[in-house]
Amino acid sequence: MKFKLLKYLIITVLIAFSGCSKTEIGKKDGPKIIALSPSLAETVFYLGSGDDLAGVSSFCSFPEEVKKIPVVANVTDINTELVLKMQPDVLFLMPSQKDIADKLSLLNIRTSIVSQESLDDILHSFEVIGYELGKAERGKFISDSLRTLAAGYKKPLTGKKIMISVGREYGTAVTYIFSNGRNGFLNDIIELFGYGNALDTDVPYPKIGVETIMTLDPDIILDLVPSNVNLSPEELLKDWSLLENTRAFKNGGILIFSGDHTTIPGPRIFDFIKELKEKGL
Numbered sequence: 001m002k003f004k005l006l007k008y009l010i011i012t013v014l015i016a017f018s019g020c021s022k023t024e025i026g027k028k029d030g031p032k033i034i035a036l037s038p039s040l041a042e043t044v045f046y047l048g049s050g051d052d053l054a055g056v057s058s059f060c061s062f063p064e065e066v067k068k069i070p071v072v073a074n075v076t077d078i079n080t081e082l083v084l085k086m087q088p089d090v091l092f093l094m095p096s097q098k099d100i101a102d103k104l105s106l107l108n109i110r111t112s113i114v115s116q117e118s119l120d121d122i123l124h125s126f127e128v129i130g131y132e133l134g135k136a137e138r139g140k141f142i143s144d145s146l147r148t149l150a151a152g153y154k155k156p157l158t159g160k161k162i163m164i165s166v167g168r169e170y171g172t173a174v175t176y177i178f179s180n181g182r183n184g185f186l187n188d189i190i191e192l193f194g195y196g197n198a199l200d201t202d203v204p205y206p207k208i209g210v211e212t213i214m215t216l217d218p219d220i221i222l223d224l225v226p227s228n229v230n231l232s233p234e235e236l237l238k239d240w241s242l243l244e245n246t247r248a249f250k251n252g253g254i255l256i257f258s259g260d261h262t263t264i265p266g267p268r269i270f271d272f273i274k275e276l277k278e279k280g281l
Helices: 002-017 038-046 064-068 080-086 095-105 119-132 136-153 184-192 210-216 233-238 269-278
Strands: 033-035 053-057 071-073 090-093 111-113 161-165 176-178 207-209 220-225 254-258
Touching (some): 038 053, 038 064, 038 119, 053 080, 090 095, 095 111, 119 136, 161 210, 184 269, 207 210, 254 269
Parallel strands (some): 033 053, 161 220
């Protein structure tokens, strides 16, 4: 029964929101929007309002259509003159961009700060952004449906530890990684599958050396590789040869995942959750 319910919800979401990454050509009935992060821009597209995006920030690359939208900001600064010329109805930002929001408020530009830091934040962001887009019902439906799907993946505690690599040198022996502390959506995801975080720190993305990795000796290592790294899974796995005596290496527990969707806290994070399930987590 549980499997049938999950299958029904998956089909329902796919039918109701197929094509949400691309809105109807020429249809611009919604508010004029600016989104200042890749994840926020992806969420706008997923809700079916991509054609209403007038501006985005640097590094926005998905879906393909977003590359044609003018870039008005980077992570820490914004072209206020261009934004004023665009006269957006709402501008979406991350909590870390509060300084930009404060600057824009002095210019009477309406902003909405949207958190996507935790898995629950990501789910709630569909409702927050959907409301601003005039699509509150759609946003809540997506949020509720994906929340149910995520709950279907939940497993009891395994007693095993996972370490996450979100950045390193590729194509050479691993001597350090940027990992993930016990916070944020990546930590939430490994806990969803019943694992603990091998790294006991609240620092979001600490840099740790190979000696520390060996000492912590995690059961599984998730190697999250950016889409611009053109190496095969075999080549990427070979990079970990210095850790051949760790449990993760010995037991085939170094799992390679390629694609920016693994580290961008938007709609595609649920594709990553599905990939983890398919890898046996």
